[in-house]
Amino acid sequence: MTSSSKRPSRRRGRSTRRNLALAAIVAGTLSAGWAPGASAAPSHDDQFRLRRDADAITALGVTGVQARLVTSDGRNVTATSGVTDVTSRRPVPPNGYFRIASVTKTFTATVILQLAGEGRLSLDDTVERWLPGVVRGNGNDGRAITLRHLLQHTSGTHDDYPDYTSKEDFYQHRYDTYTAEQLVARAMRQRPDFRPGTDWSYSNTGYALLGMVIQRVTGHPWHEEVRDRIVRTLGLQHTFWPGASPTLPRPHAETYQRWQPGEPLIDVTEQVGLAGNGEAGLVSTTADLDRFFRALLGGRLLRPAQLAQMKRTIPVGTAFEPLMPGARDGLGLFSRPLSCGGVYWGHEGGDSGWITATGVTADGRRSVTLSMTGAIAESQDYVVRVEEAENTLVDDALCAPPHE
Numbered sequence: 076m077t078s079s080s081k082r083p084s085r086r087r088g089r090s091t092r093r094n095l096a097l098a099a100i101v102a103g104t105l106s107a108g109w110a111p112g113a114s115a116a117p118s119h120d121d122q123f124r125l126r127r128d129a130d131a132i133t134a135l136g137v138t139g140v141q142a143r144l145v146t147s148d149g150r151n152v153t154a155t156s157g158v159t160d161v162t163s164r165r166p167v168p169p170n171g172y173f174r175i176a177s178v179t180k181t182f183t184a185t186v187i188l189q190l191a192g193e194g195r196l197s198l199d200d201t202v203e204r205w206l207p208g209v210v211r212g213n214g215n216d217g218r219a220i221t222l223r224h225l226l227q228h229t230s231g232t233h234d235d236y237p238d239y240t241s242k243e244d245f246y247q248h249r250y251d252t253y254t255a256e257q258l259v260a261r262a263m264r265q266r267p268d269f270r271p272g273t274d275w276s277y278s279n280t281g282y283a284l285l286g287m288v289i290q291r292v293t294g295h296p297w298h299e300e301v302r303d304r305i306v307r308t309l310g311l312q313h314t315f316w317p318g319a320s321p322t323l324p325r326p327h328a329e330t331y332q333r334w335q336p337g338e339p340l341i342d343v344t345e346q347v348g349l350a351g352n353g354e355a356g357l358v359s360t361t362a363d364l365d366r367f368f369r370a371l372l373g374g375r376l377l378r379p380a381q382l383a384q385m386k387r388t389i390p391v392g393t394a395f396e397p398l399m400p401g402a403r404d405g406l407g408l409f410s411r412p413l414s415c416g417g418v419y420w421g422h423e424g425g426d427s428g429w430i431t432a433t434g435v436t437a438d439g440r441r442s443v444t445l446s447m448t449g450a451i452a453e454s455q456d457y458v459v460r461v462e463e464a465e466n467t468l469v470d471d472a473l474c475a476p477p478h479e
Contacts, residue, residue, distance in 0.1 A: 128468035129156035138449025143361035168326035176424030184407020255352035286353020330428035373439030415474035443472035
């Protein structure tokens, strides 16, 4: 597999600002947390470390942070920092709703792998088999792209997503909706980034196609399969697909964006956000996401063969490696190294001022979820500094003392 020279772009869903590098949102250099041989910290230090690391994020200008750690003995440790909105300046709720953006991809991938385990599809099926004629033209060929390529971002399918370019553009288009078919059609107007299977490049369009495959195989929209197979199975009472609703349930923190340095913050909480097409769209909470990732890595959602497939990783593209040192991509799931040894698993997402980061240890016993609001991606340097603070929190949370 060759390495792409394409500039990394962060997942944003509606805007390239949300896409200012999946790597630039999801990764960065991990700072040292607890390591083997260090003095064992008492368990109540989990709260101190989580609050300290959350405060370090808001010190960079992020308006709000909520984080939740679930320890190996099932304790929930929460920390918040910053404000729920810049007007009232009330504290951030520890159980607030937020748009999880690309973390949705792990739910979509889980459904695809469940269908594979049931023998209803194969990861080596071509896109053409399930969606005849959809991926075609300008060098795009669904006969050469497999479902595994889509899951692992090796399809070469180009992203051409709608973009907010200014506050005026945001106010004009924030209630626009797009079907998966419309988004894929936009991508088909572009040549692919590379031949399938020869490189790695993060592709939202690929997961929109996977959502379409789920509907073709099951006869139900992807979000209904997520609801029936995952949300209800695990009792995730605060995880749902909002459809075309632009609002969030309460409690939630407001999120903000600006398009030019020096502009005032614009409240962008109320928007449709593409309505979700398999690549994004779910709303959740830190508690529900912790439960989901612990169940997934703990083997409660996939058969052993399918979970092993999900965890079979490849390196991310070399353009992403400086931003995601040591990261490897599985099927809807990334692995990252821990400073205390081993790896953690998770997925991240960014959506117009929101950033969500998740991490769970390899045994599924210790997990952390972090939601940031008002994370303004004004420059690559700023994004990297926020991401470094984010990854410090995840690493410190997951590197548990040995008494656990």
